[in-house]
Amino acid sequence: MMESVTQLGSSIAGFLFAYKMLENFLPYEILHPIRRKFRKLTASFDPYLEITIPEYQGNGFERSSAYASIEQYLNIIATKQAQCLEANITGQTKKVVLTMAEGEEITDKYKGIKLWWESGKTTQNKQTISMYPREDDKKYFKLTFHKRYRETVTEQYLKHERQRKLYTNIKRSGWGTRSLWSHVVFEHPASFDTIAMDPLKKQEIMDDLMIFAKGKDYYAKIGKAWKRGYLLYGPPGTGKSTMIAAMSNLLNYDIYDLELTSVKDNTQLRKLLIETSGKSIIVIEDIDCSLDLTGQRKKNEENEVGDNKIDKEKKDEASQVTLSGLLNFIDGLWSACGNERIIVFTTNHVEKLDAALIRSGRMDKHIELSYCGFEAFKVLAKNYLKIDSHDLFEKIRGLLEEKKITPADVAENLMPKSGTGEDKESCLLRLIEALEEDVKEKDREEAKG
Ligand SMILES: Nc1ncnc2c1ncn2[C@@H]1O[C@H](COP(=O)(O)OP(=O)(O)OP(=O)(O)O)[C@@H](O)[C@H]1O
Numbered sequence: 116m117m118e119s120v121t122q123l124g125s126s127i128a129g130f131l132f133a134y135k136m137l138e139n140f141l142p143y144e145i146l147h148p149i150r151r152k153f154r155k156l157t158a159s160f161d162p163y164l165e166i167t168i169p170e171y172q173g174n175g176f177e178r179s180s181a182y183a184s185i186e187q188y189l190n191i192i193a194t195k196q197a198q199c200l201e202a203n204i205t206g207q208t209k210k211v212v213l214t215m216a217e218g219e220e221i222t223d224k225y226k227g228i229k230l231w232w233e234s235g236k237t238t239q240n241k242q243t244i245s246m247y248p249r250e251d252d253k254k255y256f257k258l259t260f261h262k263r264y265r266e267t268v269t270e271q272y273l274k275h276e277r278q279r280k281l282y283t284n285i286k287r288s289g290w291g292t293r294s295l296w297s298h299v300v301f302e303h304p305a306s307f308d309t310i311a312m313d314p315l316k317k318q319e320i321m322d323d324l325m326i327f328a329k330g331k332d333y334y335a336k337i338g339k340a341w342k343r344g345y346l347l348y349g350p351p352g353t354g355k356s357t358m359i360a361a362m363s364n365l366l367n368y369d370i371y372d373l374e375l376t377s378v379k380d381n382t383q384l385r386k387l388l389i390e391t392s393g394k395s396i397i398v399i400e401d402i403d404c405s406l407d408l409t410g411q412r413k414k415n416e417e418n419e420v421g422d423n424k425i426d427k428e429k430k431d432e433a434s435q436v437t438l439s440g441l442l443n444f445i446d447g448l449w450s451a452c453g454n455e456r457i458i459v460f461t462t463n464h465v466e467k468l469d470a471a472l473i474r475s476g477r478m479d480k481h482i483e484l485s486y487c488g489f490e491a492f493k494v495l496a497k498n499y500l501k502i503d504s505h506d507l508f509e510k511i512r513g514l515l516e517e518k519k520i521t522p523a524d525v526a527e528n529l530m531p532k533s534g535t536g537e538d539k540e541s542c543l544l545r546l547i548e549a550l551e552e553d554v555k556e557k558d559r560e561e562a563k564g
């Protein structure tokens with residue numbers, strides 16, 4: 116008896132010793148299955164570390180931004196691999212669609228360190244009642260790497276300089292994801308420095324944003340969801356989209372550009388919004404055009420009962436998102452799961468918007484972007500011509516008081532024509548000419564009647 120115990124003991128010791136020796140030589144691909152089988156036994160010797168990143172964090176309603184960015188990151192790696200794959204399939208015109216089965220792995224390399232990513236899910240107790248339209252399965256990513264690289268991986272690889280992203284809800288399939296969003300890296304030079312508008316108003320907006328971004332404790336104290344809504348309105352070319360880019364650059368937030376017309380219905384809208392991550396700006400541009408938000412839709416449908424089949428099919432393809440669906444999102448789910456998010460609506464026609472949509476509490480701040488005043492002009496002159504003053508400024512000041520011109524048009528006139536070596540004065544003169552031309556036109560129109 117004693118003998119067999121000793122024997123068993125020595126064979127375990129032998130196994131562990133062999134394992135310990137082998138781990139330095141055996142590739143992970145071979146070692147990995149052994150590890151899995153003998154996990155308990157080898158735990159203390161295991162040279163590999165695992166880090167798990169669950170999809171939902173905190174109370175379970177907050178999609179982790181780490182998970183979201185890993186998903187996107189792995190998508191890029193997988194797409195690159197897919198491109199190689201695609202090149203090998205001659206005569207195949209169909210796109211290779213990569214889907215990652217559970218437990219499947221993808222490898223990555225960072226500074227020569229090999230890393231393994233694995234996607235998986237744990238199935239929750241089906242008896243729990245979910246109030247939110249979220250699946251019961253908890254998805255996660257698992258990263259495995261050799262212990263000796265712990266510091267490099269956690270301090271550098273995982274904190275890899277965060278590139279900001281611009282997400283759109285144009286459907287694309289990808290690696291291991293059923294994500295409704297696709298993204299590109301967001302690089303836009305706009306900053307509040309270069310935005311042409313009244314300096315006091317600009318400062319007020321910047322302060323508002325900074326207070327929001329630092330307001331975690333404040334929002335928690337007053338029991339309010341950490342979110343803020345901005346309505347940017349004004350004519351085309353006054354800098355609404357530019358300001359959104361500047362906001363993202365100021366706060367280091369991702370942008371989710373939500374194209375409402377391609378959202379199927381309210382359910383899909385909810386899904387999209389739940390999939391956004393914290394520290395982000397959700398943008399709905401041209402809110403007045405995106406949707407028939409005035410309740411007209413229902414009436415139209417009633418009138419068109421007798422429509423022929425083709426019309427009906429067309430209508431079915433159209434977005435079924437309703438004003439109340441959007442409001443529910445802003446007030447309901449949004450409050451429950453949307454922490455550290457900014458929502459921005461833009462419109463050229465603020466007067467057309469449904470009062471319910473813009474009542475305060477939904478849109479916290481209304482910002483008007485308007486025609487170019489003298490202060491705004493000075494910012495543009497600095498941006499484009501690198502000047503703070505010029506003899507012609509006074510003349511321009513007078514003309515701007517008389518004439519409505521958008522910052523976009525001023526910018527267009529001020530920009531030196533490339534390759535012509537145009538000097539600053541000719542640029543200013545071109546602007547003056549454009550303004551005078553417009554003033555003359557206005558006079559003519561007035562004279563006509
Ligand atoms: N206030 C501004 N400050 C600096 N540049 C501006 C400003 N407004 C417009 N521009 C310039 O004009 C271009 C168009 O502006 P932008 O796209 O931001 O306008 P918009 O208000 O979003 O218009 P639209 O209503 O048509 O979407 C920008 O690329 C930018 O160079």
Ligand SMILES: [Mg+2]
Nearest residue numbers: 355356357400
């Ligand atoms: Mg715009």
